[in-house]
Amino acid sequence: MKYSWVILVFFFGINGGKAQNTEFFSAADTFLKTHVENGRVDYASIVKQPLALNSVLKLAEKAAIDLQDPNVYQAFWINTYNLLVIKGVVDNYPLRSPLDVDGFFDKLRYNVGGRYITLNAIENELLRARFPNEPRFHFVLVCAGLGCPPIIGEAYMPNRLNQQLHQQTAKALNDPMFIRNKGDKVFVSQLFDWYKVDFDRAGGILAFINRYRTTKFSKDILLDYYPYDWRLNVK
Incomplete structure (x- = not known):
């Protein structure tokens, strides 16, 4: 009987976690559909009514997110990052840029899954x-600056994650404002320089x-970087 009880607790713990994850993704999706449009965030309305974000x-x-299901894990942390960026802006609103807040990315800590963590982490x-x-x-990780690829008005979902990652990457890399072709030279975002190791791989x-x-x-075209635009992606 003792072992049956342990198995029962384990079973309900797993299924309870799955239900809780589903609730998170659903709430994140509703929130983003309500407050994001054309890559811009309606921070003012969130400041007035912060309940949904909170x-x-x-x-x-x-x-309780682990690596057993990489799609759930990745989608959870992508959504959480984007929501916490919005939270950081809302908590300090009005502002012109996330960089107006000291330590916005590397000092402010948020409770996620029972531990306090920064955006950079x-x-x-x-x-x-x-x-x-x-x-x-x-x-897909959106820093609240206009230099970032635009935030989408929906949550990243585990069952559609690869499609959404492909869609947002293709959208950015075909955007003439993000990839700027000037004759024999292509100007790209500084994020390609900052994270060059990722693209080298x-x-x-x-x-x-x-x-x-x-x-x-052409493989012979020259690459250069344009300055990052840290102005707020406010609607």
Whole structure:
């Protein structure tokens, strides 16, 4: 009987965790569909009515996410990162840029899954370090600056994650404002420089870009970087 009880607790613990995860993804999806449009966030409305944001982040506090299902793990942390960026802006609103807040990415800590963590730790330790061959993270983790690829008005879902990663990466790399072709030179975001090691693992910056481009660049074209735009992605 003792062993039956242990198995029963284990079974309900797993299924309870799955139900809680489903609730988080559903709440995140509803929140983002309500407050994000065309890559911009309606921070002012969230400041006035913060309950929905705080509620979904409360679910993140109680989450139990592990690496057993990489799609669940990645989707959870991508959504959590984007929601916490919004939380950081809302808590300091109004502001012109996330960089107006000291330590926005590397000092502010948030309770997720029972531990306090920074945005940089989510990006670099929980995602990039554990999935070093996934450079598409850089096109879905949104830093609140206009220089970032745009945030989408929905949550990343485990059962559609690969499709969503592909979609957002292709969208950015075919956007003439993000990849700027000037004759014999292509100007790209500084994020390709900052995270060059990730793109080198994927065959190099140009090869990675061409993988998602409708119109490919010549292998002889010159690459340069344009300055990052840290102005707030406010609606």
